[in-house]
Amino acid sequence: MDDSYKIRNYQIENYTDLIKLIVQSERLTNEDYVSPRDLRENTIKRKDFHPEECLFLVEKAGNIIGYSNAIPELDIGRIILSCLVHPAHRRKGLGTMLVNSAMNYAISKRAKVVHTNILIDNEVGKKFLNKLGFKFVRSFPILRLNLSEIRLKNKTQNCQIRCLKRGEEEKLTKLQNRSFANTWGYHPNTIEEISNRINFSDYLTNDIIVGYDGNELIGYCWMQIYHNEIGLDLKEKPQARIYMLGVDPQHRRKGIGKILLFEGLRRLKNKDIQIVELNVDSKNEAACRLYRSQGFKVWKTSLWFEKVLD
């Protein structure tokens, strides 16, 4: 059998082997890589993406032993990269080859910049990215809260709160884009993207809490409850995350964000969820303060690196 390394494009039938690669590498190294869930949500299951074009695999003797993924966000000129090589095949130049495939894809799409993130304690990742010409640009603390350790006190509701209903996708899209306009790394979502996330993924309308002032949608808290996946042990791991929390800029500093977050956490606690996590830009002082006030603590920090394409 030919046992040389081959780089090729992903095909749909490689899905299970790709997930196995991630799970097995995590077990062997005890490190946290991209979660299979995020890989599926952000690339494989998204209707507007073609993983056969932007996901690259390295194969040896029929086994998938590495991948790189280049998620296009071309409306803001960027590609988001992730890359993993099985621990038994590292330091042979495979990571570099995989990143180069992703880079060529980025150049063919006329992206201006490639962004990637690693955990702060990933020293090998830092050296690797440094060698490839990436520069540090931003840090995003990953915060966690153990709901079983806190008592949530009732809060006065300062807006009408309920779950999102079908048919409100357009309103939610507009609110999200208003809330995150000019935020680093945010690319304005289309109604189709939001509808796809709600209708064809693990996200449910029931897990999106919305706040209304009369007929006006002024804020939302979008949670994601993790369901167990092949080989993933969720003990000790977060069982849910606050995926998005946004308040219309016209309605800030009125306690709307706090009540929406509180309501989201209350519902998660009622479902016996213990550990909740979220990512926040370290430069977003308002959000950092809000999460700290609810008991969230820094678990780790995710560092973003950038490579500008000529």
Ligand SMILES: CC(C)(COP(=O)(O)OP(=O)(O)OC[C@H]1O[C@@H](n2cnc3c(N)ncnc32)[C@H](O)[C@@H]1OP(=O)(O)O)[C@@H](O)C(=O)NCCC(=O)NCCS
């Ligand atoms: C980071 C990773 C993808 C590198 O893959 P790899 O195939 O081992 O990397 P390469 O062999 O192409 O190494 C390229 C350069 O990175 C640096 N590097 C890689 N591994 C290193 C290590 N263990 N110690 C020090 N430097 C290292 C070196 O500069 C190396 O060049 P050199 O061998 O000429 O010195 C791999 O370690 C991995 O899968 N890590 C977990 C996932 C991750 O951290 N991804 C981050 C990238 S998005």
